[in-house]
Amino acid sequence: MRTGMQGNGRRGPKISEVIARELANHIVEAGLVAGSVLPTEREMIESFDVGRSTIREALRLLETRNVITLRPGPGGGPVVRRPRPEDLGEALTLILQFEAASLDDVMEARRALEPTIARLATSRITEADLDLMDQTVRLTLQAPNPEVFQEQNRIFHSTLARAARSVVLQVFLESLGCVADGIAGGVTYSARRYVAAARAHERIIEALRARDGDRAEQSMREHLDEAVSYWHKKHKDLVTRPVVWRR
Incomplete structure (x- = not known):
């Protein structure tokens, strides 16, 4: 069976999707309000023990779901938004x-x-x-x-x-x-x-x-x-x- 495929023929979740869901769960369970700053990209790489591209893909996924905003530049990074x-x-x-x-x-x-x-x-x-x-x-x-x-x-x-x-x-x-x-x-x-x-x-x-x-x-x-x-x-x-x- 191919990696990433489930027994019913459907693709299993990518690592970036799993991380995105864990981050979303963390935001809700921790009661983080809009504007709360999440850990830096480097901290997430260390915490999840994955590569930078995987973390960035997870963050982009959360951004498209309007869960976070990615602030550019020095001091920027992922910030909680809250879907509406x-x-x-x-x-x-x-x-x-x-x-x-x-x-x-x-x-x-x-x-x-x-x-x-x-x-x-x-x-x-x-x-x-x-x-x-x-x-x-x-x-x-x-x-x-x-x-x-x-x-x-x-x-x-x-x-x-x-x-x-x-x-x-x-x-x-x-x-x-x-x-x-x-x-x-x-x-x-x-x-x-x-x-x-x-x-x-x-x-x-x-x-x-x-x-x-x-x-x-x-x-x-x-x-x-x-x-x-x-x-x-x-x-x-x-x-x-x-x-x-x-x-």
Whole structure:
């Protein structure tokens, strides 16, 4: 049997991959925060008893996974970064591009997921979460323009995802949000549409404050259905076009 091959015919992990996983485990288990400095390349060579090229390959792998940042120059080296949902969103976009998935396909997944998150949040959301969501509505109504709406809409939905206290659902939803961002994808709205979206957010917040899971789920579903209906009416060409990976 060839070295590096498993019995089922699949390639076993390279030494650099094993080291990358050990380093990732160390970061998590040691509770290292973003910005923490890892051992130098020389120290890792001695610790793992491998060559420089293997350590560099392991570090590059961690960098591509957004676990670390490699600072150049004297005093530089590997620094903890911590992966974020938008990192998964970028990788997901690339996969979906190869699968020829459209913005419509991504929104369908979001429509299946976010109403459930709204229901979960009714029993778990805090007053601080609700106050922050209220603030996004106020700011949107005060200045219904693309820049304000895009930021406040992001905060509203990410706060709701976090309030459900389900880390897996939160990561998936925020990743989908990075892929299915209508404004970034070219969808345009009038001031009237921004106000309508803010009012829909208000209804969702009211259901959450009342701890009414049925109403929160239905309000979110209606909000997303309305958005999709608008996209199809005004931007049919955009929503049916395959998503594209853009950095």
